[in-house]
Amino acid sequence: MEGYFDTVNEKEIGLNMEKFLTDREFEHLNTTIYEDANTGSKWIAQEIISLIKSRQEKGQKVVLGLATGSSPLKVYEELIRAHKEDGLSFSNVLTFNLDEYYPMQPESVHSYVRFMKENLFDHIDILPENTHVPDGTLKMEEVPEFCRNYELKIREAGGIDLQILGIGRTGHIGFNEPGSGIRSTTRMVTLDGLTRRDAAPGFGGISHVPRRAITMGVGTIMQAKKIILMAWGNGKAPIIREAVEGPITESVPTTFLQEHHNCDIILDKPAAEKLSRIDYPWLVRDIDWTDEMIKKAVCSLSLKLSKPVLKLTNEDYSENGLDQLITLKGPVHDINIKVFNMLQHTITGWPGGKPEADDSQRPERAEPKKKRVLIFSPHPDDDVISMGGTVQRLVDQGHEVHVAYQTSGNIAVMDDDARRYARFVKDFNDQFNISTKESDAAYKEIVGFLDMKETGDIDTPSVRKIKSFIRKEESIAACQYIGMPKERMHFLELPFYETGRVKKAPLSSEDIDIIKNVIEEVKPHQIYAAGDLADPHGTHRVCLDAIFSALDQLKGESYMKNCWVWLYRGAWHEWPVHEIEMAVPMSPDQVLKKRKAIFYHESQKDGVVFQGNDSREFWQRAEERNRETADLYNQLGLAEYEAMEAFVRYDFLNK
CATH class of the missing domain: 3.40.50.10320 (LmbE-like)
Known part of the structure; x- marks a missing residue:
């Protein structure tokens, strides 16, 4: 699989590939951008598949560190496909999961034990005794010993060969929230409020989200021989920029990965949109000054300086890395007018097109009049x-x-x-003497289920x-x-x-x-x-x-x-x-x-x-x-x- 920027035509960006490497001068981690999450996930899955096969050829086991959440789902789907369609065996694979909520019963719909079974383990031939997930059923006083044993099991297995990670919007990896140290090991942690709010939809509200979790430590993760972190969607873009381009800090635990010797960051285009090479490419390399790129650069400059587009000067451009734009597309006055007109032409009070009007400078067509x-x-x-x-x-x-x-x-x-609403319908029917046996039964079923419903229960068809x-x-x-x-x-x-x-x-x-x-x-x-x-x-x-x-x-x-x-x-x-x-x-x-x-x-x-x-x-x-x-x-x-x-x-x- 090729990365997104690996497929960009050199002529389009006006660079040879040697010069293209300067795109990454702002980045402290090896970062590859794919067109979409599916393509990136398949690349990650192929890395895992290749590692499993190479170890099988040598008669050796492979130890994988696994993650949960939405990010790795497509990776697991591809691994399942490789097992079912290509005959890939997982008989030589041991796995250690990053974390688990605490307290948490393994059969709960929120349990990562259940998540892993439903999304991977139950669909491949991995031995159950070779899978490890932190235990959310322990008594509080039993947790420290369990955590020490978890670390010991990883070491006895020979260490993690490949650790896959997602990233939370707090910058956490596993459940290592801001403040986690680079030497931290498997332990119980208190979850950040933002992490709990992000998890709330799956739990039916934040009040049901556990406040604690058991997680591998940053130090445990850093001992993996290879790490792949994935992020999909523009919701992750701000924290990805901090993780990849920012300084190493405990306030963003993902930045510790900058000190790992073999770490890849795999992104889709939306997750990468805040990286300098995407957000401010003119600061990173020579670029092809298309109308779209000119508009982006000038709008960025105008907002940065809090100056209207038509008031931007030569000095404003030069002092903010836009000398090449002046040289190739100047003078500045002409660039300003061009961008101002581009912006003006996007504004319309006629989203369906203005009938019998010149639509050459409007975003929508005048015809047909009624759409x-x-x-x-x-x-x-x-x-x-x-x-x-x-x-x-x-x-x-x-x-x-x-x-x-x-x-x-x-x-x-x-x-x-x-x-x-069920009660309203019941009372309405009773008030007007239109109640039926079927409606009464439906009411009893709906209210009866809701009265007995527990967190995680799936609504009945009638409730839905x-x-x-x-x-x-x-x-x-x-x-x-x-x-x-x-x-x-x-x-x-x-x-x-x-x-x-x-x-x-x-x-x-x-x-x-x-x-x-x-x-x-x-x-x-x-x-x-x-x-x-x-x-x-x-x-x-x-x-x-x-x-x-x-x-x-x-x-x-x-x-x-x-x-x-x-x-x-x-x-x-x-x-x-x-x-x-x-x-x-x-x-x-x-x-x-x-x-x-x-x-x-x-x-x-x-x-x-x-x-x-x-x-x-x-x-x-x-x-x-x-x-x-x-x-x-x-x-x-x-x-x-x-x-x-x-x-x-x-x-x-x-x-």
């Missing part, structure tokens, strides 16, 4: 949270707007809400059904508030999502066919889709993959030749200002109307299940993000707007 628009919403509220103002404009301007809700969102409904119904009715109310008729709402309930658990099923042809069917039904001129890739294994990522696959299969159809695809981002992130290709302003009244549309999603207010690390409610996040986008445009020297929603175009026809 069929299909908005894909991964969860039942992403449409109004992420682009509620734009939806309102499209409806008001007379376009035929459809919304396709890709999943039911049922796991994000709290049990108390489900119980309350009422939770889905709650979210569906909220979506209908929100859409009707902004003028969309119910018949233009499509509830797809993609099968991959309907597991009743945070962990979803793999994307299947059935999911893609459902997406294809709604596209074929609407035959849209515009498609909007969630392009938020903060978690490549999350629902947004899977939903986007389904759309991309459907588009690839349909792009030969005649009606798709006139379809444009716009990507929005969710409640968590926004597009960098230099990447925005369409910015839709909102007035103060439109901001308030968007807020009210979000309020119709009552089950997602006031301490939702998937709060994440941000304590603000979704409407607050959306408003502040939209205002920040407008403020960035204003800082760059553009007009001052109350708020803006942003989009990037995806040219699927040329993919």
